[in-house]
Amino acid sequence: MDTTTYDVIVIGAGPVGENVADRLVRGGLTAAIVERELVGGECSYWACMPTKALLRSGSALRAARQVAGAREAVSGDLDAAAVLRRRDSFASNWKDDGQVSWLESAGIALHRGQGRISGERTVEVTATDGTKTSLTARHAVVVATGSSALVPEIEGLRESGLWTSREAAAAKEVPGRLVIIGGGVVASEMATAYAGLGSAVTMLARDGLLHTAEPFAGERVTQALRESGVDVRIGAEAASVTRDATGTVHVRLTGGERIAADEILVAIGRTPNTQDIGLDALGLKPGSWLTVDEALRVEGAGDWLYAAGDVNRRALLTHQGKYQARALGDAIVARAKGEEAETGPWGRHAATADERAVPQVVFTDPEVASAGLTAAAAEAAGLRTRVVDYDLGAVSGSVLHADGYQGHARMVVDEDRRVIVGFTLVGPDVAELIHAATIAIAGEVPIDRLWHAVPAFPTVSEIWLRLLETYGR
Structure with a gap:
């Protein structure tokens, strides 16, 4: 078993992990990133970039149709195949060569495999071939493993080949009929995107659309989706799901009604990617959100373990995770140099905007x-x-x-x-x-x-x- 030592080890090479490591190296420390999937993370391949690419073509077409003069110059509907090709380019065709090259140029070491905390400041990396490498951190370990789609316990759902946000973002074909369970940001954006691409979309939104936003926001998006042909069903719930031999999905609602579709997308929330990162070695519960203090140190795990991004549940947004990463990286550098990190409401090492000024955009119409x-x-x-x-x-x-x-x-x-x-x-x-x-x-x-x-x-x-x-x- 090889052993390698760095100043800081970051588990997770998404935008948050990359930004933490970059700030550390810029500050004069050595850093290693551990990643089990693609370098660049959820945002680059299955969320922010590909989904906004899916939405942008429809948005541009609607904008042209809303201005006299331009409206008359527009003919035809979206070219779905062209939209998907453009989406593929923004997801780098699901290859991370460019991101890996950036890590190398930034002086950040990459260890591919599943990272698990095995003890204080120690991370064991298991590669796909089973090879194990033990990494040791002089100063800190940062968990930046993000989150995954939450799948509810609905009879037959998992066995029916459901879509999560990943499959919706990376689909190779536009389904003729799409049922969406959920009414949040992902559900509303994907309803907008696929309706624009020609799908007959049905939304089962138990709690309504965008219910955490100002009420008028959800009301206006609901109205617009309905006007575009989306069947928005407020208060509807799925009781069971099956997929027959022809590939058709059948959704039975709690009231007994049945809906047939080609695909079913579940978008009801997120769950932390902490199930298999060694939390049990620290007395913490695997699969749990990580509670942090204002310095983003994980509570109950000593002063060497930090968590940034989705896993700490402060604000599940890429830009907020990157903001946390910048503050956290600079704070670790300061502490490593024996300086006092600036915290408090206005300290540059405190992620206070998570509490007072979080911006968010929902790219619906x-x-x-x-x-x-x-x-x-x-x-x-x-x-x-x-x-x-x-x-x-x-x-x-x-x-x-x-x-x-x-x-x-x-x-x-x-x-x-x-x-x-x-x-x-x-x-x-x-x-x-x-x-x-x-x-x-x-x-x-x-x-x-x-x-x-x-x-x-x-x-x-x-x-x-x-x-x-x-x-x-």
Whole structure:
């Protein structure tokens, strides 16, 4: 058994693990990454990049059809085969040569195989041929193994050859009929994508669509999906699933109704990839989410084990995981050099934005872009708030952007501090507008100062002026 020593060992080579390792090496430490699948992780091959590629072609077509002059120049529907080829290119055809090359250029060692913590600062790597290598860390071990799709216990579901987000992102053909169980981000985006590609989509959304967002977001996305031909069934639940000899999937609902489809996608949530990484060696429960402190150290495991990204359940978003990775990598470098890591609300080594300013975009039609807290979450946090709403379609820039533009904006203000704590936009192409709100929330910019951030005319960003006017001085 070979033994290799590094300053830090990172388990998981997705965007989070890569960013941790990069910050460590830039700070003068040595780092090794352990990866059992493709370097680049879920985001590169089965999530962010391929799914947004699937959605972009339909979005561009809809945008053209919403503007007179361009509308008349558009003929025909999406070329599904071309969309899938473009998707394949953004997933690097599921080859990680480019990512591996980047690791080498960055000076980061790669060990392929299943990584398991075998003791304090020790990780055992089992390669596909059974070869074992023991890695030792001088300073820290970081768990960045991400999450996988959660599959519910529905009779016959697993045996029926279901799709998870991975299969939906990497499908080689567009199914004629697709049943989706779930109503969250993945379910809503894949309903949008596959309906645009020609599938007859049925959504079984027990709790409605986007139920953790502002209510108007889910309502508008539900309406738009129905108008596009998606059969959205709020409150519906699957009781059992079977697949017959012809390959047809049969879904029996709790009320007895049966639905036939070619594929069934399950998108109800995520589960941490911690089942087989050696947590039992530390007295922790395999398969559990890892609870961390503000420095992202795993509670109950000593001061050498850290967790970043999905596995700590703070914010299951790639950009937030990468944000944690940057803070964590810099903090480990500081501690390794005998310096005091800067934590607390404004310390550069503390991932405080996970609590106050998380941005998110749902790439449906219309798009949903949000940052910070919803009105309900702010109230639940005990804040004294004022909620300001405005018709996004009434802004001059929106009228120019698309004929018949429809949208909505909401600003949630903490009245005691007179700062924005939440912001949500729903409408065509609102994704690129949300970073301004993220800055205002993370920077705690006073309402009085925001009056001096003048939006250009005529742009959709004029919504900021209209919200402030509605709020008043």
